[in-house]
Amino acid sequence: MTHENGLRTLLERYLKPHGEPPNADVTPALERVWRRMQPDMLRAPARLPVRSMSVHRPIRVIAAVAAAAILIVVVASSRWPGADSLGRVEAADGSLYSLAGDTRRLLRQGDSIGLDEVLRSNGGAGAMLALADGSRVEMRSQSELSLARADDGVRIRLGTGDIIVSAAEQRDGHLYVQTKDMTVAVVGTVFLVNAAEDGSRVAVIEGEVRVREGALEKRLRPGEEVSTSPVLAARPLREEIAWSRHADAHLAILAAFEKGMAQTAGTLAPVAAQSPVATNPAAGAEFEEASIRECDPDNLPPPPAGARGGGANSFQMTPGRTYGLCLTLATLIRTAYGVGPALISGRGMRVDVVYGLGVENGVRVRGGPEWVRTQPYTIEAVAGGPADAETMRGPMLRALLERRFGLKVHVETEQIPAVALTIAPGGLKMKEGTCTPPDPSAPQPPPGTPQSTVDMV
Amino acid sequence: MSAVGVPKSIDDVRPVPPFAAPGPQMSAAAAPRAINISVAEELEQLYVEFAPLVYRTAWGVLGSREDAEDVVQTVFMALVRRESPLELRNPKAYLCKAAMTASLNVLRAKRRRPVLVDDAGLVEMPASNRGSSFDEDLYERLSRAMDELSAESAAVLLLRYLHDKSLAEIATELGLSRTAVAVRLFRSRARLRALLHVPPEKQ
Numbered sequence: 001m002t003h004e005n006g007l008r009t010l011l012e013r014y015l016k017p018h019g020e021p022p023n024a025d026v027t028p029a030l031e032r033v034w035r036r037m038q039p040d041m042l043r044a045p046a047r048l049p050v051r052s053m054s055v056h057r058p059i060r061v062i063a064a065v066a067a068a069a070i071l072i073v074v075v076a077s078s079r080w081p082g083a084d085s086l087g088r089v090e091a092a093d094g095s096l097y098s099l100a101g102d103t104r105r106l107l108r109q110g111d112s113i114g115l116d117e118v119l120r121s122n123g124g125a126g127a128m129l130a131l132a133d134g135s136r137v138e139m140r141s142q143s144e145l146s147l148a149r150a151d152d153g154v155r156i157r158l159g160t161g162d163i164i165v166s167a168a169e170q171r172d173g174h175l176y177v178q179t180k181d182m183t184v185a186v187v188g189t190v191f192l193v194n195a196a197e198d199g200s201r202v203a204v205i206e207g208e209v210r211v212r213e214g215a216l217e218k219r220l221r222p223g224e225e226v227s228t229s230p231v232l233a234a235r236p237l238r239e240e241i242a243w244s245r246h247a248d249a250h251l252a253i254l255a256a257f258e259k260g261m262a263q264t265a266g267t268l269a270p271v272a273a274q275s276p277v278a279t280n281p282a283a284g285a286e287f288e289e290a291s292i293r294e295c296d297p298d299n300l301p302p303p304p305a306g307a308r309g310g311g312a313n314s315f316q317m318t319p320g321r322t323y324g325l326c327l328t329l330a331t332l333i334r335t336a337y338g339v340g341p342a343l344i345s346g347r348g349m350r351v352d353v354v355y356g357l358g359v360e361n362g363v364r365v366r367g368g369p370e371w372v373r374t375q376p377y378t379i380e381a382v383a384g385g386p387a388d389a390e391t392m393r394g395p396m397l398r399a400l401l402e403r404r405f406g407l408k409v410h411v412e413t414e415q416i417p418a419v420a421l422t423i424a425p426g427g428l429k430m431k432e433g434t435c436t437p438p439d440p441s442a443p444q445p446p447p448g449t450p451q452s453t454v455d456m457v
Numbered sequence: 458m459s460a461v462g463v464p465k466s467i468d469d470v471r472p473v474p475p476f477a478a479p480g481p482q483m484s485a486a487a488a489p490r491a492i493n494i495s496v497a498e499e500l501e502q503l504y505v506e507f508a509p510l511v512y513r514t515a516w517g518v519l520g521s522r523e524d525a526e527d528v529v530q531t532v533f534m535a536l537v538r539r540e541s542p543l544e545l546r547n548p549k550a551y552l553c554k555a556a557m558t559a560s561l562n563v564l565r566a567k568r569r570r571p572v573l574v575d576d577a578g579l580v581e582m583p584a585s586n587r588g589s590s591f592d593e594d595l596y597e598r599l600s601r602a603m604d605e606l607s608a609e610s611a612a613v614l615l616l617r618y619l620h621d622k623s624l625a626e627i628a629t630e631l632g633l634s635r636t637a638v639a640v641r642l643f644r645s646r647a648r649l650r651a652l653l654h655v656p657p658e659k660q
Contacts, residue, residue, distance in 0.1 A: 016619045293527050294563075
């Protein structure tokens with residue numbers, strides 16, 4: 001017992017020095033984490049089998065050996081279907097059928113979905129489909145659709161019912177949803193489509209979509225919708241997505257967006273030029289929730305839906321949310337204090353733009369241990385109250401770093417040699433070019449084309 | 458770096474031997490089961506059931522709500538983001554060890570932040586709040602030793618000594634027989650002593 005007590009003491013001292021958390025804190029903490037995980041979870045599961053091009057399905061085999069029952073778990077693999085298949089059934093709660101003429105075939109989890117195969121969900125909570133491009137389609141009960149190939153992607157033909165599409169970032173094309181009177185084109189977003197007898201409706205939950213109705217085209221942002229049916233348009237969006245398995249996550253995204261929009265409404269005047277080190281107009285403002293984790297470069301999350309770029313060293317804000325992906329503390333400090341190359345112009349940062357921040361190399365943030373410039377962190381923070389982009393990027397990010405890293409800084413202004421670009425005495429030798437200005441209505445460049453702001457250090 | 462604090466392959470989670478199949482003393486709910494993590498609903502089930510354990514483990518190591526929340530997120534998102542689905546024969550054992558490993562990783566990162574006394578520097582970081590009697594070398598060896606234990610062995614050890622569970626409770630929670638728990642605990646202690654290079658009489 002002496003040895004056991006000694007080991008207990010050792011483990012308690014080194015592995016449980018803080019004892020137990022307050023019981024009242026546990027449930028709220030876990031609820032916060034669950035909410036934070038939702039956006040990633042919406043995108044992640046469908047990517048798993050796509051990336052590995054195989055799915056593993058557990059099969060339980062019960063064998064009687066020498067009068068003893070032994071449970072054996074066998075891992076079998078099934079490949080993604082062939083060229084004529086565009087996806088598979090990820091979950092079917094109730095009855096999902098493949099219709100061909102007068103016959104219907106019951107589909108189960110893991111079954112492939114063929115080209116132009118008509119699917120109908122008849123009961124339960126509907127069905128979840130995983131497309132080969134990583135997108136997920138949630139079908140409400142009593143919905144009918146088929147999948148077809150488009151010139152530059154996949155086309156979902158929604159005959160009737162409701163679907164919620166979590167579109168994966170498309171590498172070189174689009175995902176289309178077509179009803180009898182509308183076509184929706186996306187590259188990575190979450191949206192709802194209703195198709196009914198008297199018309200269709202499209203509502204965006206996250207990201208941005210293009211909706212074409214006849215010759216008219218419109219872009220929709222989160223919370224916005226268009227409808228060709230007054231009956232459908234009258235239904236509140238929140239009620240229309242309540243049937244989804246991920247309704248809580250969708251509602252949370254919408255709420256965050258609405259909160260941000262409420263704050264920005266009426267305050268869209270140009271941001272006044274500020275000194276590189278901004279004053280603190282929002283002193284006391286803090287993020288309500290924040291996650292700071294060491295970056296895992298092998299498991300980088302995808303950029304937020306609708307955003308291009310992303311990846312390590314990227315920084316993005318959406319209304320009410322701030323994301324920093326694999327940024328060193330020095331880079332975060334530089335950003336929070338407004339002295340980075342992306343901020344030196346004084347224009348500030350905007351929401352829904354992915355900024356490549358580069359890596360602070362010790363020029364602007366000096367001193368500190370080496371890990372400040374080498375260890376990357378991933379940050380996700382949610383504002384509890386009204387917060388525009390510059391408030392989140394500045395005072396709120398500073399408060400977060402002070403609280404979580406115990407950061408203390410002092411700021412100095414230095415005179416440093418610089419080069420001025422001026423017009424020569426002989427006048428400007430540049431001539432007006434003949435290039436044609438880009439057509440804003442022209443097709444978007446393929447996903448992956450760098451469009452984010454890049455530091456030029 | 459792969460998923461922080463989570464064993465890299467299913468090989469890290471030792472299978473339950475045949476003699477540990479559910480016996481009459483175990484409830485069906487407590488029995489080990491295979492879970493396909495690629496199904497979101499099953500992840501939610503795992504979260505509801507085991508996230509409190511992960512949180513409490515992390516809080517005990519780190520003493521911070523925010524850090525403990527990050528550990529919970531790290532552990533469960535590592536499951537979601539795996540390249541291939543993961544079969545968990547014993548989810549509680551797996552997550553118990555994953556929670557401790559992820560927590561120690563966070564603590565290790567925090568302890569890498571030394572006091573900065575640099576007049577020329579602009580960044581000033583806090584010192585570790587450990588007492589002066591804290592044996593850094595022993596702590597490092599303990600962290601490495603935890604890494605080397607299998608999930609079930611680590612879980613038995615942690616549930617026994619950090620969560621103050623009886624052998625019978627551990628047996629029920631991990632779906633093992635009480636004898637199996639006792640054997641694993643004995644072997645885990647011996648293994649830990651060996652990995653720590655600490656003679657038994659000095660403990």
